[in-house]
Amino acid sequence: MAAGPAGSWPRYLGGNRPTTVIAVTFDCMVTATTPGTPAVGPLLRGWRQHRRLSQLDVSARAAISTRHLSFLETGRARPSREMVLHLADELDVPLRERNTLLVAAGYAPIYRETPLESDDMAAVRRTLEQLLAGHEPFPALVVDRHWNLVLANRAVGLLLTGVPEALLGPPVNVLRVSLHPGGLASRITNFEEWSGHLLSRLGREITATGDPGLASLYDELAAFPGVSRPEPHVPNGDGASRLMVTLRMKTPLGDLTFFSTVATFGTAVDITLAELSIETFFPADPATSEALRAALPWLGPLAAGP
Numbered sequence: 624m625a626a627g628p629a630g631s632w633p634r635y636l637g638g639n640r641p642t643t644v645i646a647v648t649f650d651c652m653v654t655a656t657t658p659g660t661p662a663v664g665p666l667l668r669g670w671r672q673h674r675r676l677s678q679l680d681v682s683a684r685a686a687i688s689t690r691h692l693s694f695l696e697t698g699r700a701r702p703s704r705e706m707v708l709h710l711a712d713e714l715d716v717p718l719r720e721r722n723t724l725l726v727a728a729g730y731a732p733i734y735r736e737t738p739l740e741s742d743d744m745a746a747v748r749r750t751l752e753q754l755l756a757g758h759e760p761f762p763a764l765v766v767d768r769h770w771n772l773v774l775a776n777r778a779v780g781l782l783l784t785g786v787p788e789a790l791l792g793p794p795v796n797v798l799r800v801s802l803h804p805g806g807l808a809s810r811i812t813n814f815e816e817w818s819g820h821l822l823s824r825l826g827r828e829i830t831a832t833g834d835p836g837l838a839s840l841y842d843e844l845a846a847f848p849g850v851s852r853p854e855p856h857v858p859n860g861d862g863a864s865r866l867m868v869t870l871r872m873k874t875p876l877g878d879l880t881f882f883s884t885v886a887t888f889g890t891a892v893d894i895t896l897a898e899l900s901i902e903t904f905f906p907a908d909p910a911t912s913e914a915l916r917a918a919l920p921w922l923g924p925l926a927a928g929p
Contacts, residue, residue, distance in 0.1 A: 663707065663728035668696040670714045673833050684713045704730045717832055718897045736894035739773065747896065758903050760915040762881070768898035769836050770798045770825075781918060782807070784875055798825065798840065802847050812871045812878070815851040818844075820868040823853035869907045876914040880907040 671681050678696075682689040687706075694700035695710075702710070707728050711721045722732035737743050755763045755776035762782060764775040771794040783791065783800070786807065790800050800806040802818050811817050822845060829837045844850060870881045881904040891897040906912035 662698055663702060663724055664696045664698040666724055666727055667702075667707075667710055667714075670711075670716055670720075670833075671696075674714055676714075681710070681713060685710055702728055704728070708733075715831070718892070718894045720833075722894075734892065734894050737896075739895055744895070751901070754901065760919055761904055761906060763901070763903040764797065765899055765901050766797050768828075768832070768834065768900075769796070769840065771796055773899065778915065778918075781876065781915075782872065782874060782879075796840070798844055802844050802850055804848050807872070808847070808849065810873045812873060813869070814849055816868060817870055818847075818849070819851035819853050822850065826853055870904070876918055877910065879911045879914060881905060881911065882907050 671678070678689045678692050682692045685692070691700065695702050695706070704725065707724050707730065708721065711724055716724065718734045719736075722734050725732050739748055751765055751774055755765070755774060759776050759778050762776065762778040764779055765773040767773055786800060787805050790803060790806050798821055801811075801821065802808055808814055808818075822841065825837060825841050825844070828834070829841060845852065867882050870883070872879050872881075883902050883904045886901045886903070888896045888899065906915065
């Protein structure tokens with residue numbers, strides 16, 4: 624990687640580096656192996672209540688009687704393996720927690736959690752790396768379910784110039800780096816708006832997953848100076864700013880403005896894949912596009928990109 628404003632970066636932030644995977648073990652919503660863990664019935668009831676559904680709602684969706692569902696939730700009836708998976712599907716339970724339900728019901732877990740660096744993931748890993756490289760000179764990254772950085776392209780490094788190494792030591796939490804007063808907070812010119820947007824996204828993920836780790840992260844971020852609690856937002860301003868919440872930053876390349884998209888593996892049946900998110904940032908104005916394209920010599924050779 625040629626010398627440029629990005630300076631020297633941790634290997635996982637781009638350049639010639641091996642694939643970096645951050646391996647983290649997370650607590651499930653309820654862990655079946657913990658002493659005193661409820662049986663499958665209370666777990667199913669917990670997910671139903673978390674989704675704010677009545678027994679009548681779930682029985683209608685699952686095409687079973689409310690009486691049978693009640694018996695399953697109270698432990699008066701033991702669900703088959705197929706019924707556990709059927710109810711988990713209707714309740715949109717994450718794959719990791721579906722394994723917890725199966726174990727609690729006395730069945731073996733069926734969803735694998737394959738490390739991204741394993742041979743079985745070689746094709747996926749290559750695809751992710753090509754996607755990130757192909758998006759240069761614009762930033763793109765891959766995060767796990769706790770927003771820890773898994774992969775990033777070299778353009779991300781350009782935006783992190785000067786961020787303290789303490790915040791860039793693995794596992795790098797993307798939200799923490801973005802909102803921490805020692806991170807990017809002082810460079811984001813619409814920090815109140817952007818922080819509220821990020822907390823709103825995080826809050827929706829907590830609602831969807833019931834993940835206590837995300838809830839703890841939310842509390843940490845909300846306590847940072849200047850962070851805005853989520854509120855209904857009506858975009859204003861010019862161009863893309865009227866259509867969506869944009870990220871506006873002061874950088875060594877000048878004032879940059881981005882909007883982002885998020886992609887997931889919609890057909891994943893592996894826990895690792897199901898918990899990955901790919902976020903790509905696009906220039907929201909011509910000046911941002913021109914500034915990043917002018918930075919190409921600092922990034923070195925690129926794959927075919929936008």
